[in-house]
Amino acid sequence: MATILAMPTIFCIERDKHMITYYRTKDGMADYKFSLEYQSGGGYQAFILDMPSYNGRDQDIYTTHRSIDEHGRYYVCWSKPLYTEEELKKVVALWSDLTQTYIRTGRTIDQQTQRADVIPAGVFHSDL
Secondary structure, eight states: OOOOOOOOEEEEEEETTEEEEEEEOTTSSOEEEEEEEEOTTSSEEEEEEEOOOOTTSOOOHHHHTEEEOTTSOEEEOOSSOBOSHHHHHHHHHHHHHHHHHHHHHOOOHHHHTOSGGGOOSSOOOOOO
């Protein structure tokens, strides 16, 4: 019987000015779904369509590094505009893996990213 290795996976389905993206976390334990949407002010935002439950962990937008748009949709907060699909995929993957660790262990995203070598260009933030 073949062994299937858990590997991070991103699947994309393009639709007009947004793209549906599915990400499986590095630990292979969870799938996240995002709508990557172009914003009229420039750049893209990653709206969270589906993710695992926080299982009783604090869900406030500051702890989870999410924000809410005018329609009540959650999106991943990032400190600079994201203009390419490559940048978006990196942010989606990083946020998903950090969130999965938070759900599993209780270590917040801030606690996990205190080392400078953990964060790619840009940082998580809440803009509210």
